[in-house]
Amino acid sequence: MEYRELNDNELLSYIHDDNEEAYNIMYKKYEPLIYNISSKMIKVVANAGLEISDLMQEGRLGLTHAIKSFDPTKEASFFTYAKMCIQRKIITCVISARRLKHRILNESLSVDFKYDDDNHSKLDYLFEDNSSNPETRLLDYETQKELIDKTKNKLTDFELQVFELRLNGFNYREIATILDKNTKTIDNAIQRIKHKFKIIVGKNN
Numbered sequence: 001m002e003y004r005e006l007n008d009n010e011l012l013s014y015i016h017d018d019n020e021e022a023y024n025i026m027y028k029k030y031e032p033l034i035y036n037i038s039s040k041m042i043k044v045v046a047n048a049g050l051e052i053s054d055l056m057q058e059g060r061l062g063l064t065h066a067i068k069s070f071d072p073t074k075e076a077s078f079f080t081y082a083k084m085c086i087q088r089k090i091i092t093c094v095i096s097a098r099r100l101k102h103r104i105l106n107e108s109l110s111v112d113f114k115y116d117d118d119n120h121s122k123l124d125y126l127f128e129d130n131s132s133n134p135e136t137r138l139l140d141y142e143t144q145k146e147l148i149d150k151t152k153n154k155l156t157d158f159e160l161q162v163f164e165l166r167l168n169g170f171n172y173r174e175i176a177t178i179l180d181k182n183t184k185t186i187d188n189a190i191q192r193i194k195h196k197f198k199i200i201v202g203k204n205n
Helices: 008-015 020-044 052-069 078-098 122-127 141-153 157-167 172-179 183-204
Strands: none
Touching: 008 020, 008 078, 020 052, 020 078, 020 172, 052 078, 078 157, 078 172, 141 157, 141 183, 157 172, 157 183, 172 183
């Protein structure tokens, strides 16, 4: 049988029957996608000690997860699901490489805290695209974690990726590069996230 002529779902069926050739073909088929995603993301972590090969290895792990967990009754297509898994795995690696000590949860602002010299709230500074914020008032760790977790549960897959990247210090342009979107799309996503966050904060007051 010529496995190269099979579609993704057919390959998955053979893979689940432990067909090694089908498994190898699936990986070769998705290698260009993994490379494409990795080559975009490496641009924003060039000084973080990562090589493109590191990101590609993470992408392959993402594909492995997709193969093992894909549910055709829930997902629109394996390609869409696999791309999401590959991207998530690489993003996790990128975030780990760029994460700074004492970030977000222990440098968080009070949700409703207003600075004396302006009208910005914690939410504005959380998503602000600069690295020179004023001194911050700490939120209780568990309260902050709870708000972030509740926010994540209300986000779409794309919004969640934007949210996690922004929380870990990536600016709009870097997020746009990583997710292969324009900055306007990223800004729109952040505005939606802010709206959802405000609703959750309101319910917790």
